[in-house]
Amino acid sequence: MKNCLRLMLLIGMLLLALCSGVYAGEAPVASLEALTDVQKYNRAIHIMAMLLVGFGFLMVFVRKYGRSALTATYLLVSVSIPLYFVKESLFAPAAPATIIDTLILAEFAAASLLICAGAVLGRMKMQQYLFLGILFVPCYALNEWLVLNGGLGLISGKVVDTGGSIVIHAFGAIFGLAVAASMTTRQEYETAIESDENSDKYSLLGSMVLWVFWPSFCAALVAPADVPKTGVNVILALCGSTLATYFASVKLRGKISAADIANATLAGGVAIGSTCDLAVPGSAFMIGILAGVVSTFGFAVIQGKLTDWSKKVDTCGVLYLHGLPGLLGGVVALFVASGINVGAQLTGIMVTVVTAAVTGLVSGKVLAVMGRRVAPYVDAEEFDGEEGEEDVVMAIAAEEPIA
């Protein structure tokens, strides 16, 4: 298995060397263009903060699996971004994207992969996350090509999905659920996923970092003149889902759930994605409220029932944060975007669902062949120095005379 990975790394290196051509079409002389690209670069950095600190810490809510979640985040980002560059240089269209656009598209792929990984978090060996990334990127790129670039001529019109409600969020979530469907074992199903005060706070940190930089995610590739409007729409949608999540959480559970607050608050960002540059403030705020209610209902009501019924575990509840709000965002575009091509939009959603489900199921089967963890949801199995918890007891005990 290691040789296999090394081979892939080697191939990666060779292909990356090919990639050098990516720089050819660049070097803008006109300064306004250069400054515009630097502003895109800046939003690309914001997205990177979401990928590592945001998604990474959001997944630290599994209290004994925090270091693994963060390490997996590092690996998933580091495998998917170079792979997307390789893909871009292999299948460069007639008018290749600039290097900064390619970076942002690669980050979108990484975001979708991290969403996908949330569904099976804690139940794969570390190497399997890498393989998941290697399997995911081509499937993601296939769907991107089919839905956004007219691949195979499946969709004749323009699909409205600027911030990726459909092709990033819904695709990642459904792919992840399909992988989980192939992989959940009885032991995993029966092992409780524990969180505590501290893991909740880390999770809220990740959540807030995602909230803060979400406008840059949605506005990443938008023209300069549309960036402020897009940013405000995303912020108002997030405000809407945050308020709605609080009310729905208290209503549905009787008390506030930290998990709802960390997750469903973000549903507005997911759902506004498709129409982030087309909505007006009022509709953005209302889309956010709707998404927050749907997402919180998912976490508070559907998750438990669906898990019991299906005997499958969706560790982070990606169906409720990314899947349903993503589909909602794609459908809502029909009412918000004027002059939208209804047929194209609906076909785009359907193609995404089918592609994600099929490629996800197949990927899950492939990953299942590589074996599985003995003990789910704990760092101890793969991390060094796992005397950790015991460690502290020892250390304190040994120091009692000093203290």
Added chain:
Amino acid sequence: MKNCLRLMLLIGMLLLALCSGVYAGEAPVASLEALTDVQKYNRAIHIMAMLLVGFGFLMVFVRKYGRSALTATYLLVSVSIPLYFVKESLFAPAAPATIIDTLILAEFAAASLLICAGAVLGRMKMQQYLFLGILFVPCYALNEWLVLNGGLGLISGKVVDTGGSIVIHAFGAIFGLAVAASMTTRQEYETAIESDENSDKYSLLGSMVLWVFWPSFCAALVAPADVPKTGVNVILALCGSTLATYFASVKLRGKISAADIANATLAGGVAIGSTCDLAVPGSAFMIGILAGVVSTFGFAVIQGKLTDWSKKVDTCGVLYLHGLPGLLGGVVALFVASGINVGAQLTGIMVTVVTAAVTGLVSGKVLAVMGRRVAPYVDAEEFDGEEGEEDVVMAIAAEEPIA
């Protein structure tokens, strides 16, 4: 009460729908202008990082109230920003602000509200934070209108307050103290506010995020050519207060206090606000040193005495971080800004103090009617899933008489 909130949300939605007109005056064709607005957008994102991650985690120093502090932060931001947009569309002046300027002004209001909430942190039910926001925003906007936009003709000249020492920091702190004056109970006064190693670290995280992005807060609405100078002034002021805080903390307490380091280090940013674009590096650094000394003296010496004397609790010590340094910044402008209108500046400060105190007291009375928490400063009362930690169970058990 819930119906009441729902009604307000509904009104919010309707008004937001009205807000659509905000986009009308936009769509700049000239690219230099568009790029300038994107740069403002970028600073708006920096401010958002301060609001959520910065203020949010700074308040996690109350160790058993961390999740509540973060949730309250989410709600306060999410209620104040849409409300400010509603206000803007209702009372649009002849020359309405661009959407990105409105966003930044809304974030300023949210910052002031978070400062205010710091004074009563841990002593309100979660819904009361929302009401606090609903009461605060109009009062804040009133003061903004009176002091900066010549409302009622109270102030004839220009008040120097680019980064909001007066109208953001001092206003928020005094409003918060006035609310606290209406609300502190004997039990709250007698319950110690506990912090520990971990809550200190979260608090330092929030502090550092505030420090890092503070220059963008002060330079948010500054012309492009003045941004670098403003940024450097703010950074030097923060360096000054950080050094001064360390020396003052050791001098006044004998040991270093993590609370001083997390809070008073930021006083330079508060105090330089008024003159951030007018000072020179030397004066900025010295303003920072002065503010750091004043703030640390407040935390180390005044806070204990004032609490005992007044029997009122200022949970986060906002008087010492935002109140005194904010007023200091407003007064210091008299010496730093050349050609300043002394009368206008002093009147502006006085109007702010009076408006904040009066509207804060009234708001406090209104909030007090809504009842209060049984157990102050603990998440357990309102949060789900408290089984998480044995620790917590133990702690709660020990507190049963109170709960």
Added chain:
Amino acid sequence: MKNCLRLMLLIGMLLLALCSGVYAGEAPVASLEALTDVQKYNRAIHIMAMLLVGFGFLMVFVRKYGRSALTATYLLVSVSIPLYFVKESLFAPAAPATIIDTLILAEFAAASLLICAGAVLGRMKMQQYLFLGILFVPCYALNEWLVLNGGLGLISGKVVDTGGSIVIHAFGAIFGLAVAASMTTRQEYETAIESDENSDKYSLLGSMVLWVFWPSFCAALVAPADVPKTGVNVILALCGSTLATYFASVKLRGKISAADIANATLAGGVAIGSTCDLAVPGSAFMIGILAGVVSTFGFAVIQGKLTDWSKKVDTCGVLYLHGLPGLLGGVVALFVASGINVGAQLTGIMVTVVTAAVTGLVSGKVLAVMGRRVAPYVDAEEFDGEEGEEDVVMAIAAEEPIA
């Protein structure tokens, strides 16, 4: 000692007052230039996030020394940035840098100082960190002058080091090791440096913040048109080192080490520094892989042996994260940068190594005169309110039956 520091602060203030002239050459009228400077400002903020949140939390891996590490970070940044401004105003060249370039150069100095401090972390009193900063900045500026600005005519050609592999990373690390060589005591050598689950997570937070903003560090002073390319190179190098670190860590240790993941993942950023604007994606990725392997080998294999052999402690392992990868980056430039002046590059590296070692050793002797801590690696000695620790003892004790 305090009087001494106060004197220095006073001098600092006076000099800063002199600094006002820095603003003279500014106020660009041409808006494209102003916008370019604002974009630099923006990268300067990114670097500030690295300095405080990144370096600060990376050093929190020492579990009982977290608050001290963060406070030291605050002080080191706050002393070095003003000092660098003072230096700049005292030794202004014929064509002085703009204020934003000066800020970025000052941040580079602060970064190098934080690297240096990592070598002796936990073994100096808080005041000594300040003195370390006061001693370090002139030495750093001397080397900067010798290597990059042709000081003394030592180096006749251009040294390729855009992102500071040599003059920032290697210089800081070697200076720090030299200080450590003068300072490590037997007790320090014999005291284990403990980390735990939580301190690992804080460390990973710092690591991720560094990773995210590293492209802005390398591209800080690069021309707008080269920023996207530079950013992509840095990101690909970091992806390379992250993947390599994982494989090397598992290979060399059998299990994953959280310390490797937090540190060696960043080695790609260190090593790509010299050639960040010259490499192509393929070479950037490969430089990252190489650096990740070298760095992980350093942490996993060399560190233990070298510590035992030398009886000197390098607390954060700066030799393996910054020293070796920095030198690697400087040497690799010989193969990557076309038309490079080989003599100048090698001389530049050598001058840096010698200057750092000599000035570091002398600084270490000076600092050693100021005495040392009684108990290394604990907050308790200098921090107020140390009841926190007892708390932990209680909690753990109560849990012993469970564990």
